[in-house]
Structure formats: C-alpha cells, structure tokens
Amino acid sequence: MSDRQTLRDWLLTETPTSRRHAKLSALYHGWLTFRSNSMAMLGLAILVALVLTALFAPLLAPLDPFEQNLSQRLLPLGAENHLFGTDSLGRDILSRLIYGARITLYIVALVALIAPIVGLLVGTVSGYVGGWIDTVLMRVTDIFLAFPRLVLALAFVAALGAGIENAVIAISLTAWPPYARIARAETLTIRSSDYISAIKLQGAGPLRIITKHIWPLCISSLIVRVTLDMAGIILAAAGLGFLGLGAQPPSPEWGAMISEGRRFILDHWWVATMPGLAIFTVSLAFNLLGDGLRDVLDPKAGD
Amino acid sequence: MALADNADTRRPNRAPLSRASWSVIKTVLSTIGSVAVTLLGLLLVTFVIGRVMPIDPVLSIVGERASQSTYDAVFYELGLDKPLLVQFLYYLWDVLHLDFGISLLNARPVSEDIVRVFPATLELATVGILLGVVIGVPLGVLAAVRKDSWIDQIARVVALVGYSMPIFWLGLMGLLIFYGILGWVGGPGRVGIFYVDVVPTVTGLILVDSLLDGNIEIFKDAFSHIILPASLLGYYSLAYISRMTRSFMLEQMNAEYITTARVKGLSEWDVVWKHAFRNIRVQLITVIALSYAGLLEGSVLTEIIFSWPGIGSYITTALLSADMNAVLGGTVVVGLIFILLNIFSDLLYKIFDPRAK
Numbered sequence: 001m002s003d004r005q006t007l008r009d010w011l012l013t014e015t016p017t018s019r020r021h022a023k024l025s026a027l028y029h030g031w032l033t034f035r036s037n038s039m040a041m042l043g044l045a046i047l048v049a050l051v052l053t054a055l056f057a058p059l060l061a062p063l064d065p066f067e068q069n070l071s072q073r074l075l076p077l078g079a080e081n082h083l084f085g086t087d088s089l090g091r092d093i094l095s096r097l098i099y100g101a102r103i104t105l106y107i108v109a110l111v112a113l114i115a116p117i118v119g120l121l122v123g124t125v126s127g128y129v130g131g132w133i134d135t136v137l138m139r140v141t142d143i144f145l146a147f148p149r150l151v152l153a154l155a156f157v158a159a160l161g162a163g164i165e166n167a168v169i170a171i172s173l174t175a176w177p178p179y180a181r182i183a184r185a186e187t188l189t190i191r192s193s194d195y196i197s198a199i200k201l202q203g204a205g206p207l208r209i210i211t212k213h214i215w216p217l218c219i220s221s222l223i224v225r226v227t228l229d230m231a232g233i234i235l236a237a238a239g240l241g242f243l244g245l246g247a248q249p250p251s252p253e254w255g256a257m258i259s260e261g262r263r264f265i266l267d268h269w270w271v272a273t274m275p276g277l278a279i280f281t282v283s284l285a286f287n288l289l290g291d292g293l294r295d296v297l298d299p300k301a302g303d
Numbered sequence: 304m305a306l307a308d309n310a311d312t313r314r315p316n317r318a319p320l321s322r323a324s325w326s327v328i329k330t331v332l333s334t335i336g337s338v339a340v341t342l343l344g345l346l347l348v349t350f351v352i353g354r355v356m357p358i359d360p361v362l363s364i365v366g367e368r369a370s371q372s373t374y375d376a377v378f379y380e381l382g383l384d385k386p387l388l389v390q391f392l393y394y395l396w397d398v399l400h401l402d403f404g405i406s407l408l409n410a411r412p413v414s415e416d417i418v419r420v421f422p423a424t425l426e427l428a429t430v431g432i433l434l435g436v437v438i439g440v441p442l443g444v445l446a447a448v449r450k451d452s453w454i455d456q457i458a459r460v461v462a463l464v465g466y467s468m469p470i471f472w473l474g475l476m477g478l479l480i481f482y483g484i485l486g487w488v489g490g491p492g493r494v495g496i497f498y499v500d501v502v503p504t505v506t507g508l509i510l511v512d513s514l515l516d517g518n519i520e521i522f523k524d525a526f527s528h529i530i531l532p533a534s535l536l537g538y539y540s541l542a543y544i545s546r547m548t549r550s551f552m553l554e555q556m557n558a559e560y561i562t563t564a565r566v567k568g569l570s571e572w573d574v575v576w577k578h579a580f581r582n583i584r585v586q587l588i589t590v591i592a593l594s595y596a597g598l599l600e601g602s603v604l605t606e607i608i609f610s611w612p613g614i615g616s617y618i619t620t621a622l623l624s625a626d627m628n629a630v631l632g633g634t635v636v637v638g639l640i641f642i643l644l645n646i647f648s649d650l651l652y653k654i655f656d657p658r659a660k
Contacts, residue, residue: 139340139344140344142337142341143340143341143344143345144344146341146345146638146641146642146645146646147345147348147638147641147642148596148599148600148637148638148641149600150600150601150603150604151600151603151618151633151634151637151638152348152634152638154603154618154619154622154630154634155349155352155630155631155634156352157622158352158622158625158627158630159352159353159627231466231467232466235467235469235470238469238471239469239470239471239604242469242471242604242607243604243607243619243622244623245622255469258469258471258472258475262475262608265475265478265479265483266478266479266483269479272472272475273476275472276469276472276473276475276476279469279472280467280468280469280472283466283467283468283469284463284464284467286467287463287466287467288463
C-alpha cells in the first residue's frame with residue numbers, strides 16, 4: 001500500500017527529476033483527467049472488451065460460426081444453445097458476432113494506420129517545404145476533400161473488385177485529406193519556432209527535422225482525430241459490407257450479416273438487428289473515447 | 304483608400320466600382336477557378352478508376368463471342384489505341400457535353416437515366432434537410448441557451464446516437480417498426496403499386512406533381528412513403544446541424560453585446576433570436592448547405608433499404624452488374640453537386656461574413 005502511495009506521489013510530483021519522469025508524470029495527469037470522464041471510461045471499457053473478444057474468439061464462441069444446420073434455421077432469441085438465435089442457414093448468430101469482431105478490428109486498424117500516415121506525410125512535407133509543392137499538395141487535398149466519400153469509395157471498390165482489403169484501400173483513399181490538413185497546420189506553427197531554428201543551426205537536415213521534431217508533435221492531434229473518425233470508418237466499412245462490396249459471404253462481417261438478415265426483417269427481425277446493435281455499440285464506444293481523449297490531449301477544441 | 308479614390312476621379316467616364324464589389328468579383332472569379340480545378344480533379348479520378356478496372360470495356364460491349372474485326376472496330380471507336388492523355392481529353396470533351404456513354408444494362412445513354420432517377424433523390428434529400436433544419440436549429444439554439452440543462456443533454460445524446468448508428472440498419476428497424484408492426488407508413492418505393500405512373504411527370508418530384516395534378520390521394524400516398532426515409536436522413540442532418548448551431552450560439556452568447564442587450568432590458572427572446580441568432584445565420588447556411596450535400600450522398604444506403612429509385616440505387620445496381628459507364632456517370636453527377644454545394648457555402652461565407660475577410 002505504502003509502495004503504491006509513493007509511486008503515485010512520484011508521478012504527481014511538481015519537480016520531475018528526469019525527462020522520462022516528466023513524460024510519465026504528464027501521462028499520469030492525462031490519465032487522471034480521462035478517468036474522471038465516466039462516459040469516456042465506458043467507451044474504453046467497451047473497446048477493451050471488443051479487443052479481448054476478438055483475441056479469444058475461439059474460446060468465447062459457443063459454436064462454429066460457419067457451421068450450417070438447416071433443421072435449426074431462423075431460431076428466435078434465447079433458443080436452446082443459441083442465445084441470439086440462428087440465421088437463415090442455421091448458423092449461430094452469437095458466434096458469428098464474436099468472430100465478426102475480428103473483421104471489424106482488422107478493418108479499423110488498417111484504415112487507422114494507412115490514412116493518418118499518408119496524411120501526416122503529405123501534411124508535414126507540404127507545410128515544411130512550402131512553395132509550389134505546398135500549393136500542389138494542398139490543391140490535391142482540397143480536391144479529395146470536396147468529393148463525396150462514400151460514392152467515391154463505391155467507385156473505387158467497383159474498379160478494384162469487392163473484398164475486405166479493397167474496401168480498406170477505398171476507405172483509406174477517401175479518409176486521408178483531413179489528416180493532411182491537421183498535420184500541415186501543426187507544421188506551420190512548429191516550423192517557425194525557435195527550437196527548430198536552433199536545430200537547423202546545429203546542422204540538422206529537413207528529413208531529420210520532419211521525422212524527429214515535427215512528427216512527434218503532430219501525433220497527439222492526429223490521435224484524437226483518428227479516434228473520432230473510427231466510428232465513421234466502422235460505419236463506412238459496414239455500409240460497403242451491406243452493399244456486398246466489402247467482406248464476402250460466408251464471412252461473419254457485421255454489415256454483410258445485416259444484409260443477409262434484411263430479407264427476413266419482417267418475420268425474423270433478430271437476424272438483422274443483432275449485428276446492427278453490435279456496430280452501434282462499437283462506434284458509440286469510439287465516439288465516447290474520442291470525446292474523452294480530445295478533452296485530455298486537445299482541451300481547446302472542445303466546447 | 305485615398306489612392307483608389309484618386310484613380311476613380313481621374314477617369315470619371317467609367318462607372319467607379321466600389322472596393323466592396325471589386326472584392327466580390329475577385330472572390331467569384333477565384334471561386335470559378337477553384338470549381339474548375341476541383342472538377343478536373345474529379346474527372347481525372349473517375350477516368351483513372353475507369354482505366355484501372357479489370358473489366359475489358361470492349362469485351363463488355365461486344366460480348367465474348369464477337370469476331371476479332373468487331374472487337375477491333377469497337378476498340379478503335381472507343382479511342383483505346385490513342386495515348387492516355389488524348390483519351391482523357393476525349394473523356395473531358397464527352398463529359399462537358401453531358402455524355403457519359405451508354406449504359407451496358409439497358410443500352411440507353413447514362414445521362415438520360417440520370418435525368419430520370421435524379422428527381423427521386425432530390426425529393427428525398429430535400430424533405431430530409433427540411434426536417435433536419437426545422438428541428439435541428441431550434442434544438443441547437445435551445446441547447447446553447449440552456450447549456451447543461453436537460454435539453455442540452457438530450458441534444459447531446461441525439462447527436463451522439465446519430466453519429467454512431469449505421470443508417471441502413473436504422474432504416475431497416477424503421478421499416479420493421481413503423482411499417483411492419485404499426486403500419487403507420489407506406490412500405491418501400493415512392494408510391495403504392497397502384498399509383499405508379501398515374502400522375503403526369505412535370506418536375507419528377509411526386510409530391511409536387513400530384514399537387515399540380517390536383518390528386519390529393521396520390522399526394523397522401525407519396526407522403527406516407529417518403530416520410531420514413533426522409534425522417535431518417537433528416538435525423539442525420541439534425542445531429543450535425545444541432546451540434547453546429549449549439550457551438551455557434553455558445554460563441555455569441557458569451558459575447559459582450561449580448562450582455563449589453565440584456566442590460567438594456569431586452570426580453571430573452573429578443574436577445575436570443577434578434578441579436579445572437581442574426582449573427583450566426585451565414586455560418587448556419589454554410590452548415591446546412593454542407594449537410595444537404597452530405598444527404599445526397601447518404602441517400603445511397605437509404606435508397607437501397609427503401610427501394611427508392613434514385614441515383615443511389617442507380618449507382619449501386621450498376622455497380623453490382625459491372626456497368627462502369629453508369630457507375631462513373633453517377634459518381635461524376637453526385638460529385639459535381641457535392642462540389643458546387645461546397646463551393647456555394649464557401650462563397651456565401653466569404654461574401655456575407657465580414658469576419659472572413
């Protein structure tokens with residue numbers, strides 16, 4: 001007990017003894033602010049549960065998500081052995097939802113890696129180099145920003161062919177411009193600061209300045225934006241799946257499951273309802289977490 | 304200022320343009336430039352998409368059993384032997400003449416199809432945005448004026464749920480509850496099956512056409528069909544509009560002139576609507592224009608759920624049957640409207656909001 005007290009005191013100290021100490025202390029302060037926001041904590045809890053579900057899907061799922069059993073088709077909620085009922089091929093909906101968590105996380109993680117990195121590259125180069133490169137890159141960004149995202153993603157998938165990977169590429173291609181804008185704005189304020197001039201005098205080249213001194217400072221605003229965007233990414237991916245352009249059957253992707261259940265909506269409502277609730281819960285969790293993170297990392301942006 | 308005045312007095316025969324109207328003209332010109340560049344970018348993207356697709360455009364026209372000479376004839380007719388840049392210029396030329404090629408599904412010009420399906424989407428999105436504005440704006444204003452009260456909390460939850468709910472799923476649930484169980488609204492489609500093509504098409508908007516025809520029964524039927532999908536779209540714009548209204552209003556309500564107005568003894572109604580709200584009108588119109596553009600796009604999934612024969616259904620159907628001309632034509636049209644609404648809101652903001660200068 002006394003050990004924990006001292007650790008807490010060490011973290012909350014006003015006079016850090018080293019750089020790492022100061023960093024940890026700042027992180028801990030952020031965590032304390034975040035923890036006091038109960039909605040954000042709820043969001044975090046849901047997402048931790050989602051990750052654990054995806055990791056341990058084979059252990060958690062009561063049945064094989066692909067096993068068909070036509071004598072057991074369209075069983076209602078709470079049926080024996082099938083808590084969430086079964087779909088039109090007699091597959092257990094709960095098991096499919098549990099395995100579907102993996103696909104959702106896979107898509108979100110890939111898009112959340114690709115789009116911000118592309119945006120960071122474009123934005124920092126544009127902001128740091130300036131001149132005609134800046135004009136051209138920002139013009140391209142503006143053009144992409146002015147596009148209808150879902151329709152453009154549809155057209156991309158149409159050209160590339162349906163499938164999860166192509167859906168990821170299509171969503172990423174339409175998702176990077178806002179990150180480029182943010183990264184550029186951050187770069188412009190950082191570029192003219194004294195410490196950048198100091199490093200320049202020490203002989204640092206543009207590559208080193210961008211990667212070592214500008215990127216780290218752009219990260220926190222990008223993280224907030226990515227978290228807030230994740231709900232949109234999930235909805236877009238589910239929309240593509242629903243249209244039959246994302247994950248292909250028999251994959252237990254949630255959007256595709258809704259599309260399957262759509263045919264029975266009036267008589268067997270649970271087939272489409274359950275995956276929809278799953279999508280809603282997860283994107284709500286991302287929104288809650290994003291709001292909380294914004295309050296910690298970027299307090300000015302909130303209202 | 305003085306210099307400009309001198310310049311005007313030296314040439315009295317020319318009507319002097321005030322500085323303000325000059326800056327408006329400049330803004331309009333630069334806006335036209337940026338529309339052109341953005342549109343060029345859009346067409347470049349759709350052109351590239353059309354080229355990278357794995358489907359052979361010639362084969363999809365002539366079929367697999369065509370002879371080599373037929374294949375070659377179509378190949379040259381499409382200009383596929385020319386360099387890419389020339390092909391792109393051809394494409395630009397065609398699109399500028401509103402020629403999006405022939406649909407492979409029904410062998411009709413894509414532009415004709417789009418003219419036919421577009422009014423359905425326009426009708427849906429317009430009723431949607433009306434609902435979103437009529438409910439969203441007062442909700443946002445109330446939430447700002449009574450910050451942290453129960454109505455603010457409700458506005459917050461409404462928006463949060465709107466941002467997190469898959470629109471196609473909410474549509475299905477709406478159909479299940481209001482059509483399947485309660486029977487309050489019409490089912491999928493624009494009108495009941497007996498009323499299809501009964502009123503003459505004038506505007507293509509059934510609500511308007513039926514009124515022009517004096518056919519109240521069809522108007523009622525069309526209304527019962529549109530109300531659910533339009534409320535759904537309206538809900539999404541409401542979420543965004545109410546949030547933005549709230550934050551614009553909060554900014555105003557903290558300003559000093561509001562305190563002055565209160566000290567003068569104005570009623571709270573006058574303070575809110577005649578002072579604070581007046582100052583957010585331009586910002587609000589930009590937001591509404593943007594969400595209108597968003598609705599045109601959001602209608603893609605909604606149209607599928609409600610079997611609404613609009614441009615979203617058109618693009619998706621074409622997509623699933625690899626009718627690339629139709630997909631790209633539809634994308635260009637939606638993109639064009641999107642760009643124009645974007646720029647329109649931008650322009651409005653620049654011209655009417657003195658703070659933007």
